[in-house]
Amino acid sequence: MxxxxxxxxxxxxxxxxxxxxxxxxxDNAATTQKPQAVLDVLNAYYHEDNANVHRGVHTLAERATTAYEASREKLRKFINAKSTKEVLFTRGTTTGLNWIGRFAEQILQPDDEVLISIMEHHSNIIPWQVACQKTGAKLIYAYLKDGALDMEDVKDKLSEKTKFVSLAHVSNVLGCINPVKKIAELAHKVGAYMVVDGAQSAPHMKIDVQDLDCDFFTLSGHKMLGPTGIGVLYGKEEILNLMDPIESGGEMIDFVYEQEAIWKELPWKFEAGTPNIAGAIALGAAIDYLESIGxxxxxxxxxxxxxxxxxxxxxxxxxxxxxxxxxxxxxxxxxxxxxxxxxxxxxxxxxxxxxxxxxxxxxxxxxxxxxxxxxxxxxxxxxxxxxxxxxxxxxxxxxxxxxxxxxx
Structure with missing residues (x-):
């Protein structure tokens, strides 16, 4: 207990x-407080292990890299992803949803549809507005019944035109828990990608992305005892391989020629520049703390x-x-x-x-x-x-x- x-x-x-x-x-839906165990890990990184990851062979760099990638593995287990290749470190849920929106711009065509709900956070509305405006696709809303998502409305609005369904797992206002597993099944039947905004669910309940069978899942570290500025985007490996990198530069390249470059493999293809190393390591400590409770x-x-x-x-x-x-x-x-x-x-x-x-x-x-x-x-x-x-x-x-x- x-x-x-x-x-x-x-x-x-x-x-x-x-x-x-x-x-x-x-005010925990906005951000949670941080336990001493997380603050200690954050402090220890800067006091003892501060170095860039993946780039050095000296002791501090190796310790930082080991801790950084260990946190990725903790997140993989936490959401039950198949591989760490499917776990991308981001700035938070907003960043993850924007990345998915950019992917949508690659594939949406005029007259395609994106289905979201009226209860969505702006982070799960505006990227879809932008993607639809750029591509000519149509943004469709499902509405409410008795203070929760109207599943009949969802079913009525799903069609062969639907290419993405993107929903909050838990509403940050209504507090209702949406049946995203069932909706993913319905979305896949019409050939749509299923996107889950897990900002309000990942801190509060057990998440299994394989059981949910979602194509994408996003979360924010600061809502689950971790620091600000760190989050995770989960995506199925075969889909992430289809996506173009959102940012380019150091760290995400395998080799650079004068006129072209070759990207690194997943997950580093999406992690350009120096990442939030301390944040990722401290998020791993937050995962340890949560899992010690269950x-x-x-x-x-x-x-x-x-x-x-x-x-x-x-x-x-x-x-x-x-x-x-x-x-x-x-x-x-x-x-x-x-x-x-x-x-x-x-x-x-x-x-x-x-x-x-x-x-x-x-x-x-x-x-x-x-x-x-x-x-x-x-x-x-x-x-x-x-x-x-x-x-x-x-x-x-x-x-x-x-x-x-x-x-x-």
Whole structure:
């Protein structure tokens, strides 16, 4: 059983006072805090092993290269890719989705279609808008039913024209878990590539890209206890071999002639220049930390927290929860609004109570518009959050209502 109290002791940042209140950090969908074990690895690299990778034969270079590639292998196992050739280090999910968008530009033709959903993060919308604008393809949206993805709408909009289907595994606003394995099966039946935005799923549940049978999967290290500026793009090896490199220069070449060059094999073909070595190594440490807890245990614990907090939120007069109303259909992301109050005012008031949440459109403006609102408050949980944190959130919401007592 996951012990959130014990785990929280590994995160020194959580042990502080904000606005004269103990900090309750509930903005984990934006970024997670980093355990001491990850900070130690990050620090040790710069203090002991700082050197460029793949380029030197001296001891520091060899140690850095070994640690860097060891992290790639950890990520391979973490998502169950067949080979490290399928694990590309990126700056994060946004970079990975942009790379896939560039690949789409290689193959999309006029009248082809790309299917995404209305709940997507901007990172999984704009690259497809650009690709479709450049190629003449059409961007198609699937919509919602009962706060979750409407599977009938997905089925209706899939056709022989569909060349890519790209969906969030977990919505960063609604918190719903999309059935991407089933959708991948449907996509492949019409000959489409299946792309999964795993930014909100990889930190919270066990990922098996072979079981999902997705063609691409992206994740961000900073949302799963790792540093900022590092992420992973998984792609099936045969597809990555079809893709052109996105950047060119040092490190990604095998040989350069005066008028042409030969690329390195996967995965280095896509990793031009000096990579985020420290970030990749520290992400490996984050994977070690998560796996010491167990991804199934993490998912089960977050489901327990959601089952505890969601009914309490739903019971507050004037509070509207967006997304699925059944805790069993919800990941640890919950968006809501308080009637008569602007979400930014709510978030500021909660901060006065020491509770850190997010307010805004959450980089999902098409979804926010579809819901008929301008912004929303979002709370998001992780392994160091407790039921006492949930109680503090509820107390802080009631205090906020009392502060704006003329509204209710």
């Amino acid at each position: 996951l012990d959130a109290y014990k785990i929280s002791k590994d995160f020194a940042i959580l042990d502080q006072i904000v606005n004269d209140e103990p900090l309750v950090y509930l 991804m199934d245990a993490i998912h089960a614990y977050e489901q327990e927290l959601v089952a505890y907090i969601l009914p309490k939120l739903q019971a507050i007069e004037g509070l509207t929860v967006y997304g699925p109303q059944d805790p069993r259909q919800h990941a640890g992301v919950i968006a809501f609004n308080l009637e008569g109050l602007h979400p930014h005012d709510v978030a500021t008031a909660l901060d006065y109570e020491g509770v850190a949440v997010r307010a805004g459109h959450h980089c999902a403006q098409p979804l926010i518009n579809h819901l008929g609102i301008s912004t929303a408050v979002r709370v998001s949980f992780y392994i160091y959050n407790t039921k006492e944190d949930c109680d503090k959130l509820i107390q802080a919401i009631h205090a906020t209502k009392e502060f704006f007592n003329g509204t209710f």
